[in-house]
Amino acid sequence: MKVAIIEFPGSSGVDDAKFAFELHLGCEVSVIWHQQEFIKDADILVIPGGSSFGDYLRPGALAKVSPVISAIRKYANEGRPVIGIGNGFQILCEIEVLPGVLLPNLSSDFLNIDAFMIPDDRTSIWTKHLEEEQILRLPLSCYFGRYFLDARSLRDMEENGRVAYRYSDFEAEVHLDRPFNGSVGCIAGVLSRNKNVLGIMAHPERAFLAEGDSSVQGQSYGETFFSGILKNLKGT
Amino acid sequence: MISKVLVRLKEDVLDPAGRALTEQLNHLGFNEVKSAMVGKYIELNMDTGDREKQKERVQEMCHRLLANSLIEDYEIIHEVIEKKP
Numbered sequence A: 001m002k003v004a005i006i007e008f009p010g011s012s013g014v015d016d017a018k019f020a021f022e023l024h025l026g027c028e029v030s031v032i033w034h035q036q037e038f039i040k041d042a043d044i045l046v047i048p049g050g051s052s053f054g055d056y057l058r059p060g061a062l063a064k065v066s067p068v069i070s071a072i073r074k075y076a077n078e079g080r081p082v083i084g085i086g087n088g089f090q091i092l093c094e095i096e097v098l099p100g101v102l103l104p105n106l107s108s109d110f111l112n113i114d115a116f117m118i119p120d121d122r123t124s125i126w127t128k129h130l131e132e133e134q135i136l137r138l139p140l141s142c143y144f145g146r147y148f149l150d151a152r153s154l155r156d157m158e159e160n161g162r163v164a165y166r167y168s169d170f171e172a173e174v175h176l177d178r179p180f181n182g183s184v185g186c187i188a189g190v191l192s193r194n195k196n197v198l199g200i201m202a203h204p205e206r207a208f209l210a211e212g213d214s215s216v217q218g219q220s221y222g223e224t225f226f227s228g229i230l231k232n233l234k235g236t
Numbered sequence B: 001m002i003s004k005v006l007v008r009l010k011e012d013v014l015d016p017a018g019r020a021l022t023e024q025l026n027h028l029g030f031n032e033v034k035s036a037m038v039g040k041y042i043e044l045n046m047d048t049g050d051r052e053k054q055k056e057r058v059q060e061m062c063h064r065l066l067a068n069s070l071i072e073d074y075e076i077i078h079e080v081i082e083k084k085p
Helices: A014-024 A068-077 A087-094 A151-159 A221-234 B016-027 B051-066
Strands: A002-007 A028-033 A044-047 A082-085 A101-103 A111-119 A136-142 A146-148 A163-167 A187-191 A197-200 B002-009 B040-045 B072-081
Touching: A002 A014, A014 A028, A014 A221, A044 A068, A044 A087, A068 A082, A082 A087, A087 A101, A087 A197, A111 A187, A136 A221, A146 A187, A163 A197, B002 B051, B040 B051, B051 B072
Parallel strands: A002 A028, A002 A044, A044 A082, A082 A197
Antiparallel strands: A101 A146, A111 A136, A111 A163, A163 A187, A187 A197, B002 B040, B002 B072
């Protein structure tokens, strides 16, 4: 499986993504600098986290005028799989491949904690390997993490099964009345209209266990997250 | 010529920074502060030579990059002023 990771100035999550896909998942990884205008030979495109362009103006705002953006759009429009993680999610929203925007967390804190989430729509390659209410515990590391969408677009998104994951508590209960970090509808992951593009604020690429490590309840949630997706992709 | 742009969150978008600032100002004894809004100020030194054209260009910049119309409003304040020598 060939994975292309997009790197912008300031994308500090490139190495995390590279490490996860190369070392843990056995993929062939190439890193594409943001000045490149084309993407070739990739089965999956990854836009990693980490404050591209220093989050100046708004997260993802300056990245959206980079030459690689038109290649990302083209790749996504062809129905091929794209995942935006953290800042990658913010960029996908800025270039309107995904709807909505990420605002500062409700608490106005930088959140550096594990978030619990469960799949919502389970028909996409990103989620169909998961059980109903299967909990994923993934690290979140952001200031601009509160997903926001106007009421009409939210309705459209929910009616069309475009919510990939919702934040829950550790017992898989979703609390719409007090959404984690203020994200509308407790939305933790968003799909494009034809579900080939996923945006997620939490970092599955940072949720792999080192050998002998059992700190995260003995589970490698990154493995659960990605290996199922790669299997789903091979099956398409 | 210089154009100044003020970008602020739309009224119906919750502003945690503004809320935190209000609370802290109240803590400092400025109890008359009922709410605060934290926005962005952008100053553009441009070379258009034409006031109307500059206004048009800045509006296009706001639309395409400087503000996100989903959550932000913008205002071009003192649209074009001569920079002091």
